Amino acid sequence: MVLGLHKLKDRNLRLEIFPKEPTETELELFFSPLERTIHWLPTIASLSMLLGLLGTVIGINSAFGAMETQGKVSLEVLAGGIKDALNTTIVGLLVAIPSLYFHRYAENKIRYISELLVKDFSNSDETP
Secondary structure (H helix, E strand, C coil): CHHHHCCCCCHHHHHHHCCCCCCHHHHHHHHHHHHHHHCHHHHHHHHHHHHHHHHHHHHHHHHHHHHHHHCCCCHHHHHHHHHHHHHHHHHHHHHHHHHHHHHHHHHHHHHHHHHHHHHHHHHHHHCC
């Protein structure tokens, strides 16, 4: 479906999707599955950022726990916990950033195609 949507200006293709001017309800039904699919992307982004933050807190807590157990402050004691903290932050951001980007991209593409359909049908009413 996605591959053919860029050709919606082609009247024959448009007529295969909507043989007559679509109502607002028909457009909503047409785009609803797409919108439901991309609905999860911001949730995934938010959860990954929160899990990254949780991992950061656990890593720092682990570093302080190691210092307390060993009774000394040294770079070797802190390094393991801080490394874990930074790794979870990196993973969280590596999931969150593309998720947000693709959500915005898909959302804008759906809006553009919807407007294109409405405009195309409006223009076809004016021509004989």
